[in-house]
Amino acid sequence: xxxxxxxxxxxxxxxxxxxxxxxxxxxxxxxxxxxxxxxxxxxxxxxxxxxxxxxxxxxxxxxxxxxxxxxxxxxxxxxxxxxxxxxxxxxxxxxxxxxxxxxxxxxxxxxxxxxxxxxxxxxxxxxxxxxxxxxxxxxxxxxxxxxxxxxxxxxxxxxxxxxxxxxxxxxxxxxxxxxxxxxxxxxxxxxxxxxxxxxxxxxxxxxxxxxxxxxxxxxxxxxxxxxxxxxxxxxxxxxxxxxxxxxxxxxxxxxxxxxxxxxxxxxxxxxxxxxxxxxxxxxxxxxxxxxxxxxxxxxxxxxxxxxxxxxxxxxxxxxxxxxxxxxxxxxxxxxxxxxxxxxxxxxxxxxxxxxxxxxxxxxxxxxxxxxxxxxxxxxxxxxxxxxxxxxxxxxxxxxxxxxxxxxxxxxxxxxxxxxxxxxxxxxxxxxxxxxxxxxxxxxxxxxxxxxxxxxxxxxxxxxxxxxxxxxxxxxxxxxxxxxxxxxxxxxxxxxxxxxxxxxxxxx
Ligand code: SF4
Ligand code: SF4
Numbered sequence: 001x002x003x004x005x006x007x008x009x010x011x012x013x014x015x016x017x018x019x020x021x022x023x024x025x026x027x028x029x030x031x032x033x034x035x036x037x038x039x040x041x042x043x044x045x046x047x048x049x050x051x052x053x054x055x056x057x058x059x060x061x062x063x064x065x066x067x068x069x070x071x072x073x074x075x076x077x078x079x080x081x082x083x084x085x086x087x088x089x090x091x092x093x094x095x096x097x098x099x100x101x102x103x104x105x106x107x108x109x110x111x112x113x114x115x116x117x118x119x120x121x122x123x124x125x126x127x128x129x130x131x132x133x134x135x136x137x138x139x140x141x142x143x144x145x146x147x148x149x150x151x152x153x154x155x156x157x158x159x160x161x162x163x164x165x166x167x168x169x170x171x172x173x174x175x176x177x178x179x180x181x182x183x184x185x186x187x188x189x190x191x192x193x194x195x196x197x198x199x200x201x202x203x204x205x206x207x208x209x210x211x212x213x214x215x216x217x218x219x220x221x222x223x224x225x226x227x228x229x230x231x232x233x234x235x236x237x238x239x240x241x242x243x244x245x246x247x248x249x250x251x252x253x254x255x256x257x258x259x260x261x262x263x264x265x266x267x268x269x270x271x272x273x274x275x276x277x278x279x280x281x282x283x284x285x286x287x288x289x290x291x292x293x294x295x296x297x298x299x300x301x302x303x304x305x306x307x308x309x310x311x312x313x314x315x316x317x318x319x320x321x322x323x324x325x326x327x328x329x330x331x332x333x334x335x336x337x338x339x340x341x342x343x344x345x346x347x348x349x350x351x352x353x354x355x356x357x358x359x360x361x362x363x364x365x366x367x368x369x370x371x372x373x374x375x376x377x378x379x380x381x382x383x384x385x386x387x388x389x390x391x392x393x394x395x396x397x398x399x400x401x402x403x404x405x406x407x408x409x410x411x412x413x414x415x416x417x418x419x420x421x422x423x424x425x426x427x428x429x430x431x432x433x434x435x436x437x438x439x440x441x442x443x444x445x446x447x448x449x450x451x452x453x454x455x456x457x458x459x460x461x462x463x464x465x466x467x468x469x470x471x472x473x474x475x476x477x478x479x480x481x482x483x484x485x486x487x488x489x490x491x492x493x494x495x496x497x498x499x500x501x502x503x504x505x506x507x
Contacts, residue, residue, distance in 0.1 A: 001209040004230040007250035009243050011380040012235040013413045015171050015333065017210060018359075022174045022291050022299040027182055029303045030316050032079050036104045036307030037344040038064070039091045043138040044145045045071030052102065056083045059113045061284055064102055067133050073146040073347075074136040078286040078305035081106040092310070092329050092346055096339035104307065115282035120193065128197065135278045136285040141165060141176075141239070141268030142330060144348045147275065150265060151197055160263040162200040163248060164191050164272060166207040166214065167232065167239035170331025173351040175289040176269050178301040180207075180214035183273055184221035190272030191227055193279055198265055203227045205269075206244045210234040236333060237411040241266040243380055255381065255407040270350075290349055292317040294328075295356035304345045310352065311341045326355040333412040367420040375414035375424060381407050385414035389424050392431035397438065400431050408432075 041047045048065035058064060058077040065075040084105045088098040118131050132148035139145045164187070168176040180187060195203040205222070207215050209231050218229050232238055232247045242253040245264055253259050259266060267275075270288065277283045286306060290313065293299035297318025304313060310327070314320055328335040329352055338352070353359075375385035383404055391400035408428050415424045 001212050001215060001231055003209055003233060006230075006232050006247045008233075008235075009238075009246045009380050010382055011378045011413055012237065012243075013378055013416050014234065015236060015416060017234070018172045018293075019174050019177065019210065021172070022293040022301060023178060025298070025300045027178055027289060027301050027303055028316070030305070030308060030313060032106045032108060032110065032305065033308045033312045034106070035084070035309070036078055036081075036106065036305060037089050037309065038075055038078075038102045038104070038307040039089070039344065039346060040065050040075065040100045040102070041091075042075065042144065042306070042347040043073040044143070045069070045073070047100070048072055048075050050086065050102070052083045052086075054083050054085055057081070058083060058104060059111050061113045061115065061286060063134060063136075063284070064104075067146070067148075071146060071149060073138050073144075073148075074134055074284070075102070075306075076136050076284040076286050077104055078307055079104070079106045080109050080111040090340050090343055092338055092343040092349060094336040101344070117282045118279045120197070120279045132278075134284070135274075137271065137274045137278060138285070138347050139268055140270035140274060140288055140347065140350070142334075142348060142350055143268075147267075147271060150267065151194070157260050158263060159198040159200045159260065159265045160202065161249070161265075162191065162195045162198055162203045163241075163245060163259075163264060163266045164203065164205040164227075165239060165241065165244055165266055165268045166205050166211070166218070167244055168211070169208060169234070169236045169239035170333055170335075170351075171236075172293050172353050173291050173331050174293075175291045175301055175350050177211050177214050178291075179270055179273060179289050180211065181217050184214075184217035186273040186276045187218065187269050188221040188225060188227060189280065190274070190276030191267075192225060194267055194272050194275055195227075200265065204248055205229045206232050206238075206248050208232055208234045208238060236413065237380060237409070240380070240409055240411065255404065285347065288345075288347065288349070290345055291351040292354075293351065294353035294359055295321040296354050297321060306345060306347060308345045309341075310338065310343050310345060313345060313352065314341060314354070320354055322354060322356050324355075328353045328355055332360065333416070334410060363423070364421045366422055369420055369422060372419060374417045374419065378413040378417045380411060380413060381409060383408060385424050388431075389422060389427050392427040395434075397431055397435050401435060405431055405435070 046068040049068040050065050052064045059080045060077055062077045063074050064077050067074050081104045083102060085103045089101040091099045120128055129148055129152050132151055137147040166180060191203055205218060222229055230248055237243055238247055241259060245251055245253060245259055251262060253262060274285055287303055289301050290304045291301050292313050296314060300317055302313060302316060327338045329338050329349055331351060369386055379385055387403050388400055388405055405428060410425050412425050418424060
């Protein structure tokens with residue numbers, strides 16, 4: 001596949017792709033499960049606010065939790081049925097901790113609410129953003145950032161270029177690839193709509209050169225439009241938004257800035273397809289394509305309703321081939337181990353890999369750092385991973401911060417190339433969480449100190465006010481006493497004058 005002109009970013013790696021495992025079959029639709037478990041937090045930001053209670057009947061596409069504040073996203077019923085409980089359930093999160101979920105028992109009638117396409121060309125911007133807040137659409141590339149936040153940027157910063165991220169650079173993951181092959185029209189229509197809403201002059205799709213069929217499909221769907229489809233080399237992490245912008249345009253986004261500060265907005269292919277379905281067909285976000293691959297019998301891509309238990313997806317893929325049943329969510333570079341196969345499919349779940357000793361051999365023993373600097377050469381953010389490792393390991397957290405620990409995108413390139421097998425990213429994650437925890441506790445201590453100072457100042461002020469009031473009262477009483485004394489002196493003098501006058505008359 002012919003590459004277009006591109007600008008190579010520093011570093012990056014080329015791990016074994018393992019993508020053909022799951023691209024042999026078309027997208028299959030997973031049947032409605034016996035129950036759907038919908039976490040209230042499936043996005044970046046505030047937890048969605050409940051709109052239903054146990055016992056409520058719901059229709060497919062009905063909003064069951066609304067966005068709470070500007071950084072939040074709504075949740076919709078993926079099928080019709082009854083809300084049976086609202087409880088804490090295990091969710092697919094690295095912490096393995098439970099979170100609040102709505103459980104729906106489907107009625108298997110799959111009855112839609114009245115679907116109302118949005119007349120997006122006729123309504124004003126505020127109405128459009130309000131409509132998007134109700135869509136439940138988040139970034140489906142894995143970032144799960146509410147889409148309405150990315151669309152409202154234009155109010156503050158003009159966007160000149162819309163970049164559609166079709167890179168899908170992590171090994172094993174093929175949900176975007178298969179979506180592009182089968183639904184390229186939806187993606188191109190969604191990209192055109194998004195470009196219009198953002199007011200962007202240009203729209204460029206960036207796709208890696210390992211997706212020939214997807215490229216052909218996009219090219220065909222975009223032939224009557226001004227959308228450019230650009231082929232970039234297969235190099236991990238080209239799907240990182242800032243790396244993709246550099247590959248396509250040679251524009252470096254500084255670490256302390258967002259691409260929107262430079263007039264560039266990035267959307268994933270699955271997200272623009274969801275935007276198309278919401279605006280043109282009136283369908284909110286209730287499902288996604290998920291790759292199930294690795295050591296399952298039939299690796300494949302499925303369209304899955306949110307809330308479907310992962311165990312149903314594993315069964316649909318022919319079941320597990322291993323005894324240990326260890327599953328990774330996401331890719332092998334940035335993914336994490338799932339705590340259970342009972343977790344539900346969520347908006348962030350693009351891929352599930354069943355691990356096996358053949359695919360993921362046990363980690364080799366960790367050796368001391370030999371200062372070879374291979375990690376620095378592989379780092380796409382131009383950090384010094386070996387220094388960050390040293391500072392994180394020795395708990396010199398402020399030093400790690402000084403060396404831009406928070407610019408690390410946790411891509412794993414450094415760990416991948418390290419000849420000493422040091423799990424570098426784990427150290428960075430630990431250091432980041434420690435720093436965040438320390439910052440939070442410092443902030444809490446400062447808030448408590450400020451509150452206490454404020455309380456003491458208030459007590460002092462009230463004391464002073466009370467003392468002033470008493471003084472005023474005492475002064476008032478003194479005045480009254482003085483006036484009474486004056487009045488009785490005058491009265492006595494008057495009495496004396498009166499007596500003198502009477503005595504004079506008598507004489
Ligand atoms: S690649 Fe590994 S051994 Fe080499 S400098 Fe980096 S951390 Fe040390
Ligand atoms: S994980 Fe962080 S330090 Fe390592 S290569 Fe990626 S960005 Fe650089």
